[in-house]
Amino acid sequence: MDMEYLTRVAPRTDSTILVAGAGGFIGGWLATVLYELGFNNVRCVDLQPIDTWHQVVEGFENRQADLSERRACREAADGIQQVFNLAADMGGMGFIENNKALCMLSVLINTNLIEATQQAGGERFFFSSSACVYRDDRQSESHQPPLVEADAYPAMPEDGYGWEKLFSERMVRHFEEDFGLKGRVARYHNVYGPNGTWTGGREKAPAAISRKVAAAKLSGNHVIEIWGDGQQTRSFTYIDDAVEGTLRLMWSDVNVPINVGSSEMVTINELVDITERIAGVSLDREYILDAPKGVRGRNSDNTLIKGVLDWSPETPLAEGMSATYAWVEEQVRLNPEQSE
Numbered sequence: 001m002d003m004e005y006l007t008r009v010a011p012r013t014d015s016t017i018l019v020a021g022a023g024g025f026i027g028g029w030l031a032t033v034l035y036e037l038g039f040n041n042v043r044c045v046d047l048q049p050i051d052t053w054h055q056v057v058e059g060f061e062n063r064q065a066d067l068s069e070r071r072a073c074r075e076a077a078d079g080i081q082q083v084f085n086l087a088a089d090m091g092g093m094g095f096i097e098n099n100k101a102l103c104m105l106s107v108l109i110n111t112n113l114i115e116a117t118q119q120a121g122g123e124r125f126f127f128s129s130s131a132c133v134y135r136d137d138r139q140s141e142s143h144q145p146p147l148v149e150a151d152a153y154p155a156m157p158e159d160g161y162g163w164e165k166l167f168s169e170r171m172v173r174h175f176e177e178d179f180g181l182k183g184r185v186a187r188y189h190n191v192y193g194p195n196g197t198w199t200g201g202r203e204k205a206p207a208a209i210s211r212k213v214a215a216a217k218l219s220g221n222h223v224i225e226i227w228g229d230g231q232q233t234r235s236f237t238y239i240d241d242a243v244e245g246t247l248r249l250m251w252s253d254v255n256v257p258i259n260v261g262s263s264e265m266v267t268i269n270e271l272v273d274i275t276e277r278i279a280g281v282s283l284d285r286e287y288i289l290d291a292p293k294g295v296r297g298r299n300s301d302n303t304l305i306k307g308v309l310d311w312s313p314e315t316p317l318a319e320g321m322s323a324t325y326a327w328v329e330e331q332v333r334l335n336p337e338q339s340e
Contacts, residue, residue, distance in 0.1 A: 021087030028055030100160025139295035146301035189261025193239030194327035228293035230269035238320035241313030261300030
């Protein structure tokens with residue numbers, strides 16, 4: 001992460017900042033980097049009890065609150081200049097496909113928080129969107145061209161979660177047009193890394209694969225279950241790149257949604273290959289063809305982000321997975337009962 005560059009473009013370190021969803025994976029890392037950049041007036045809010053957050057920055061103001069409620073949003077946004085909205089009810093593909101209504105209810109967070117920010121006189125509002133906003137017909141084959149930002153329209157996003165994200169993108173746009181609240185939107189592509197969700201059904205593929213490989217390695221039962229036929233393609237974005245892209249975008253003049261994602265596309269089978277090499281094991285594969293598996297193929301086109309920010313995510317998947325696997329294996333060692 002280019003901390004020198006971020007220090008140059010950052011606002012004054014006494015600027016007031018809200019990190020909504022700070023108890024989550026990306027929110028926790030974002031708060032940590034803001035602390036490392038020297039910010040000292042940061043309010044972190046999450047629905048979950050503070051002692052369950054992925055990371056807690058002790059020097060910040062940490063609150064537990066339900067940001068789907070208007071009053072909680074007004075209290076959270078009071079006196080705040082910049083808002084990073086990473087709060088959402090979401091998880092991996094298994095959760096998204098089976099909890100469409102819960103995913104769409106996150107629109108309450110987005111609506112109430114952006115309204116509260118505008119009414120409190122906030123200056124900037126960052127919204128964490130997703131590659132799930134893209135049209136299904138652009139993701140029906142394993143090796144289709146990478147997704148460019150214009151591929152979100154005509155609208156045909158992931159049912160439930162994707163519609164909520166696309167609607168909220170439009171809301172950010174119109175709040176800038178109507179009220180002057182500067183909006184920034186990142187379309188994340190499969191963010192992964194240490195200190196994230198690794199079990200329980202909400203984890204993303206890199207963490208799930210890491211857990212399964214670690215459990216197989218440590219138990220001696222060298223078999224791994226893979227959802228689908230393993231030929232689905234994805235690109236996976238390391239957490240350092242996601243946070244750096246978030247901050248570069250927030251502190252730029254770019255007010256259109258942009259991809260924040262790696263362009264290194266792999267099949268799920270190749271992701272397993274990489275993880276096996278890191279772990280030093282070879283596993284037999286059992287394919288669960290009726291399991292949730294999402295779209296057939298998805299990759300990030302980074303032409304726009306390179307053009308407007310002169311930067312794009314570049315951490316190689318093998319490098320990011322090495323750090324991720326090491327952390328997940330340690331969790332499996334410490335919590336073997338949660339490794340299934």
